[in-house]
Amino acid sequence: MRLADLLERAGLRGADAGDAVVTGFAIDHRKVAPGTVFGAFAGAKFNGEDFIPAAIEAGAVAIVARPEATVKGALHIADAEPRRAFARLAAGFFAPYPATIVAVTGTNGKTSTVEMTRQIWRMAGERAASIGTLGVTTPDGSVSTGLTTPDIVTFLANMAGLAREGVTHVAYEASSHGLSQYRNEGLKVAASAFTNFSRDHLDYHGTMESYFAAKMRLFTEVVAPGSPAVIWDGDEASEWTARAIAEAASHKLDVRTVGHRGTFLNLAERVPTQLGQTLTIVYDGEARKVNLPLIGAYQAANALVAAGLAMATGVAPSSVFDALTRLQPVRGRLERAAINPAGAPAYVDYAHTSDAMEAAIAALRPHVADGGRLIVVFGAGGDRDTGKRAEMGAVAARAADQAIVTDDNPRSEDPAAIRAAIMAGAGAGAREIGDRRAAIAAAIGEAGPNDIVLIAGKGHEQGQIFGAGESMRIEAFDDVEVARECAGSSNR
Numbered sequence: 001m002r003l004a005d006l007l008e009r010a011g012l013r014g015a016d017a018g019d020a021v022v023t024g025f026a027i028d029h030r031k032v033a034p035g036t037v038f039g040a041f042a043g044a045k046f047n048g049e050d051f052i053p054a055a056i057e058a059g060a061v062a063i064v065a066r067p068e069a070t071v072k073g074a075l076h077i078a079d080a081e082p083r084r085a086f087a088r089l090a091a092g093f094f095a096p097y098p099a100t101i102v103a104v105t106g107t108n109g110k111t112s113t114v115e116m117t118r119q120i121w122r123m124a125g126e127r128a129a130s131i132g133t134l135g136v137t138t139p140d141g142s143v144s145t146g147l148t149t150p151d152i153v154t155f156l157a158n159m160a161g162l163a164r165e166g167v168t169h170v171a172y173e174a175s176s177h178g179l180s181q182y183r184n185e186g187l188k189v190a191a192s193a194f195t196n197f198s199r200d201h202l203d204y205h206g207t208m209e210s211y212f213a214a215k216m217r218l219f220t221e222v223v224a225p226g227s228p229a230v231i232w233d234g235d236e237a238s239e240w241t242a243r244a245i246a247e248a249a250s251h252k253l254d255v256r257t258v259g260h261r262g263t264f265l266n267l268a269e270r271v272p273t274q275l276g277q278t279l280t281i282v283y284d285g286e287a288r289k290v291n292l293p294l295i296g297a298y299q300a301a302n303a304l305v306a307a308g309l310a311m312a313t314g315v316a317p318s319s320v321f322d323a324l325t326r327l328q329p330v331r332g333r334l335e336r337a338a339i340n341p342a343g344a345p346a347y348v349d350y351a352h353t354s355d356a357m358e359a360a361i362a363a364l365r366p367h368v369a370d371g372g373r374l375i376v377v378f379g380a381g382g383d384r385d386t387g388k389r390a391e392m393g394a395v396a397a398r399a400a401d402q403a404i405v406t407d408d409n410p411r412s413e414d415p416a417a418i419r420a421a422i423m424a425g426a427g428a429g430a431r432e433i434g435d436r437r438a439a440i441a442a443a444i445g446e447a448g449p450n451d452i453v454l455i456a457g458k459g460h461e462q463g464q465i466f467g468a469g470e471s472m473r474i475e476a477f478d479d480v481e482v483a484r485e486c487a488g489s490s491n492r
């Protein structure tokens with residue numbers, strides 16, 4: 001493909017590409033081959049500009065970098081925001097993409113929402129896929145990618161690959177890291193969604209304001225102008241939700257709020273049942289009852305956002321409401337893993353922020369029998385936001401009846417120090433059992449017939465991460481499997 005054509009298509013002027021031909025795109029100099037366009041970006045650990053000479057040596061035809069960067073021996077595509085310029089350029093190379101792409105952002109609920117959107121589309125007869133923390137899920141199966149939003153080259157290549165497989169509808173998760181690093185854009189996004197906003201990732205973003213600003217890039221820079229923006233508006237007024245609505249409106253998006261305060265899909269009533277909940281949803285002036293086969297207010301919220309996205313992309317409302325009654329559980333999100341010999345169920349959930357802990361505990365509370373206890377086992381990841389640890393401890397101590405603090409991906413940190421930070425917030429009633437298997441065994445071992453065990457933080461994850469860099473090791477660990485072993489029912 002001619003570089004000049006790609007530049008024109010991306011609206012990047014100023015560089016004269018002559019007859020140069022592009023064979024690929026890379027952001028890691030070790031992946032550069034003759035004819036590659038190399039994106040040289042300043043990162044958290046390295047400055048990609050340091051690898052420009054090596055990339056040119058390996059045959060890079062052009063370098064996308066800041067105007068200040070030194071480029072000798074290849075075309076310098078200079079841009080003050082090189083990651084964005086690179087995304088636009090690469091998007092032209094990998095095209096075409098599935099016709100209908102939607103993106104979901106928010107602190108919690110992205111994975112659940114993209115997965116539910118995929119399910120609704122599929123039930124409506126579309127060939128649909130999702131991309132996010134669970135990997136790439138296609139009509140034929142799923143592949144893990146390791147990160148929620150892989151790098152831009154992988155993202156665009158995956159999207160193009162899905163289109164080649166005949167997939168027409170894709171819902172993807174736009175994490176704040178991904179948004180701030182322009183890791184998932186360049187293609188046409190037909191609709192977007194915002195689930196909620198609360199504390200997370202302050203190790204990376206620094207402040208709530210800059211974390212929020214990263215999320216808002218979805219509305220202000222990524223989506224197509226005028227496209228529908230589905231925004232959760234729950235029972236309590238949230239300053240962040242109000243700001244998200246204002247931001248979307250000021251960028252002329254078609255704002256569609258869903259939830260208790262929502263006007264597009266109004267959640268008039270939510271009644272928990274034993275295995276799910278009955279929702280009364282008012283749409284277009286008409287109220288209808290929908291039996292959602294999933295428990296917990298938070299799952300109803302994500303299902304409603306997914307319903308809004310499906311409707312925004314042309315699925316008939318009646319098909320959407322029907323699909324809601326047939327939604328399958330999302331892996332590791334309030335997944336009932338085991339029942340111990342006393343009859344107490346153990347649930348696995350991916351709650352890893354204080355807000356999510358609150359939501360997961362609230363989801364299970366109505367199911368705790370009179371006189372029963374809710375026992376929560378959880379930790380916090382190393383090399384991640386340290387400030388959330390005490391908050392998670394405080395929520396667990398307050399909302400659950402017994403908190404057991406354990407390890408969750410210590411990474412390069414001292415696991416005991418992470419636990420201590422959580423214990424400081426949890427107070428004297430909490431117990432500390434470092435080894436995660438021992439902690440799960442203790443909870444399941446002591447749970448009586450009226451109790452419920454919640455194992456939070458790792459959800460679908462398949463390993464416990466210790467160390468970082470060269471000394472990193474991942475020990476196989478699956479909360480669901482361990483819970484089953486501890487309950488004496490080891491078959492999956």
Ligand SMILES: CC(=O)N[C@H]1[C@@H](OP(=O)(O)OP(=O)(O)OC[C@H]2O[C@@H](n3ccc(=O)[nH]c3=O)[C@H](O)[C@@H]2O)O[C@H](CO)[C@@H](O)[C@@H]1O[C@H](C)C(=O)N[C@@H](C)C(=O)N[C@H](CCC(=O)O)C(=O)O
Nearest residue numbers: 027028029043044045046048051147148149151175177178
């Ligand atoms: C902090 C962070 O987000 N880092 C991600 C980011 O790295 P970075 O741009 O800061 O990269 P860097 O390592 O400093 O290197 C700078 C540049 O030099 C290049 N380089 C580097 C070394 C070299 O030898 N040659 C070379 O060319 C790199 O490719 C890069 O372009 O870009 C890399 C490639 O796209 C990612 O792999 C890496 O994710 C790391 C592994 C990570 O752990 N990320 C987590 C925090 C993350 O992103 N999580 C979110 C989850 C959010 C959620 O769902 O809540 C996610 O979206 O997955």
Ligand SMILES: Nc1ncnc2c1ncn2[C@@H]1O[C@H](COP(=O)(O)OP(=O)(O)OP(=O)(O)O)[C@@H](O)[C@H]1O
Nearest residue numbers: 107108109110111112298301349350351356359360
């Ligand atoms: N709408 C919601 N409101 C509050 N908490 C939620 C909501 N949705 C999910 N959660 C909580 O967050 C956890 C993670 O959910 P999910 O994986 O869908 O979110 P995510 O935004 O993709 O997370 P990550 O940022 O790690 O990718 C759930 O297990 C649950 O505890």
Ligand SMILES: N[C@H](CCC[C@H](N)C(=O)O)C(=O)O
Nearest residue numbers: 352380381384408409457458
């Ligand atoms: N996407 C989240 C996942 C956290 C999961 C938890 N198990 C941890 O390792 O902290 C993050 O990268 O912060």
Ligand SMILES: [Mg+2]
Nearest residue numbers: 110111133148
């Ligand atoms: Mg996710």
